[in-house]
Amino acid sequence: MSLRVTFVAAARSAPLRAERFEDDRPLDRDGWGQVERAAPGLLPLAAAELRYCSPAPRSRATGTGLGYAPLVQLALRDCDMGRWRGLTLAEASAREPAAVAAWLADPLAAPHGGEPLYGFIGRVGGWLDTRPVEDGGAVVAVAEPSVIRAALVYALNAPPAAYWRLDVRPLSAVGVVGRAGRWRLRFDGTPVQRSIP
Numbered sequence: 001m002s003l004r005v006t007f008v009a010a011a012r013s014a015p016l017r018a019e020r021f022e023d024d025r026p027l028d029r030d031g032w033g034q035v036e037r038a039a040p041g042l043l044p045l046a047a048a049e050l051r052y053c054s055p056a057p058r059s060r061a062t063g064t065g066l067g068y069a070p071l072v073q074l075a076l077r078d079c080d081m082g083r084w085r086g087l088t089l090a091e092a093s094a095r096e097p098a099a100v101a102a103w104l105a106d107p108l109a110a111p112h113g114g115e116p117l118y119g120f121i122g123r124v125g126g127w128l129d130t131r132p133v134e135d136g137g138a139v140v141a142v143a144e145p146s147v148i149r150a151a152l153v154y155a156l157n158a159p160p161a162a163y164w165r166l167d168v169r170p171l172s173a174v175g176v177v178g179r180a181g182r183w184r185l186r187f188d189g190t191p192v193q194r195s196i197p
Contacts, residue, residue, distance in 0.1 A: 003131055004186065005139045006045055006175040007148045008066070009168050010059040011035045020088055021081035023144075026057040027065075035065035038171040042066050045173070048138040050131070052076065056144055062171070063142035075127035076143045079150075082114030107160035117160055120146075125154030129180035148174065155183035 011031040013023070027035070046067045053063040053070035055077050063070035084092045092112070093100045099111035107118040115123075128151055131139055143151075145168035153163050155176040168174075175186040 001133050002178050003133045003137045003139065004175055004177045005128060005131060005141065006048070006173055007151060008042060008045065008062070008140060008142045008173045009145045009148055009170050010054075010056065010062040010142055011038075011065075012170040013058050020086050021092070022078045022085040024057055027061045031058060031061075032065065034171055035062055039066055042171065042173060045140040048140040049134070050137075050139045051141075052139065053142040054078070054144055054147055059142045059144060066142070068140060068142065070140075070142055073127060073141070075123055076141060076147050078144050078146055079117070079120040080114035082110065082112035084112040084114070104164070107163075117163060121150045121153050121160060121163065124150040128154060128176070128183070133179050145170070151176070152185070156185060 011027055011034040012019075013025050013028050013031045043066060046069075048068075051063070051068040051070045052073045053059045053068070053076070055072050055074060059076075060070070060072065081087075087095075089100070096111070102109045102111050103117075107121075108116050110116040110119075124147055148168045149163050149166040152158075152166055152174065153160060155178075156162070175188060176183045177186045178184050
């Protein structure tokens with residue numbers, strides 16, 4: 001028995017350099033425009049039996065804007081970044097360079113007082129492994145790029161360092177197929193869309 005889970009990355013509400021840890025800002029006008037342009041290619045995913053999203057405002061808005069009517073899943077929330085919540089990586093590095101270096105180097109480290117990368121990957125993977133399995137069933141989940149990176153590291157049983165080598169673009173989709181503990185990455189033949197900066 002296998003299940004297909006397709007992750008869709010939320011639209012961005014700020015330039016990449018202005019991305020903040022645990023960003024809870026809603027989609028801005030540009031973000032809504034991104035959703036509108038991507039909707040024709042992503043709308044078929046609304047046929048999934050189960051449709052979820054992370055609790056982040058832009059993930060909820062993206063899912064709604066794509067016509068998914070998703071259910072919020074707390075396990076799909078972004079990594080708990082403790083006292084760095086709301087900061088950019090550059091701001092956290094300026095304030096606590098040694099702590100940021102430790103966090104980037106050690107997946108068990110949580111110098112910010114929040115969740116270690118290893119725990120974040122395990123939480124998201126636990127959510128993935130507990131999806132109801134119906135042979136040939138389909139799930140769609142809209143989440144922050146960081147959540148999708150964690151899910152892919154878990155699904156591939158890759159070392160946590162692989163998390164830093166995955167680039168998940170806004171409104172991109174990637175799927176995994178399988179069941180608890182036995183996932184495969186799946187690429188479907190979808191039309192190439194204009195890249196969203």
